[in-house]
Amino acid sequence: MGNTSLEIMLNRFRDPGNSLMISLGSPIGKTLDMQKGFWEYIRAYMNNGPWFDERGNYSESDNFVKSQLNLNTKPSSFLAHWRKTIADKKTATNGKNYLSGMDALMLLGHIMFYPTHWIQGFTHNIAKRKSRNRWPTVVLERLQSDGPATRLIDIEK
Incomplete structure (x- = not known):
C-alpha cells in the first residue's frame, strides 16, 4: 500500500x-x-x-x-518573507538583474493569497480564544510548560 x-x-x-x-x-x-x-x-x-x-x-x-x-510559520507571513528575500537578492546584486521569473511568480502568488491567509489566521485566533476556558482543569494541566504530573489514562482507571 x-x-x-x-x-x-x-x-x-x-x-x-x-x-x-x-x-x-x-x-x-x-x-x-x-x-x-x-x-x-x-x-x-x-x-x-x-x-x-x-x-x-x-x-x-x-x-x-x-x-x-x-x-x-504563519501563512500570512509568507508575503513579508518573500519580499525580504527579494530585497536581499537586490542588495546582493546591487540591483542588477536580480528578479527571476520564479521570484515574480512567487510574489504575485503570495499577494493573491494573502487575504485568504490573513482570514485563516484571524479565524484561528478567535477559535483559540473561544476554546480557552472549555477544558477541565485536569486537561489544562497538560498545557502548562512544565507538563503533566499524571497521565489521563491513569486518572480514568
Whole structure:
C-alpha cells in the first residue's frame, strides 16, 4: 500500500460513550512513511510530553521540540518573507538583474493569497480564544510548560 490515512478515535474524558473520529495529517501527501513518521511524533509527545529527541526517546530537555516549533510559520507571513528575500537578492546584486521569473511568480502568488491567509489566521485566533476556558482543569494541566504530573489514562482507571 502506497498511501494511507491516519485516523484516531477520541473518547471524551470521563464519558467513554462520547467519542469522536479525527483524521490527522494533511489532505495531500499521505504516503505510508509520512503517516508513520507523523504518528511516531504524536506517540512520543503523548508518552513523554515535550521532552523527547529526534528519535522519539525520552530526553531531559525539550530542545528538539522547540526547534521544530520554530520552523512553523504563519501563512500570512509568507508575503513579508518573500519580499525580504527579494530585497536581499537586490542588495546582493546591487540591483542588477536580480528578479527571476520564479521570484515574480512567487510574489504575485503570495499577494493573491494573502487575504485568504490573513482570514485563516484571524479565524484561528478567535477559535483559540473561544476554546480557552472549555477544558477541565485536569486537561489544562497538560498545557502548562512544565507538563503533566499524571497521565489521563491513569486518572480514568
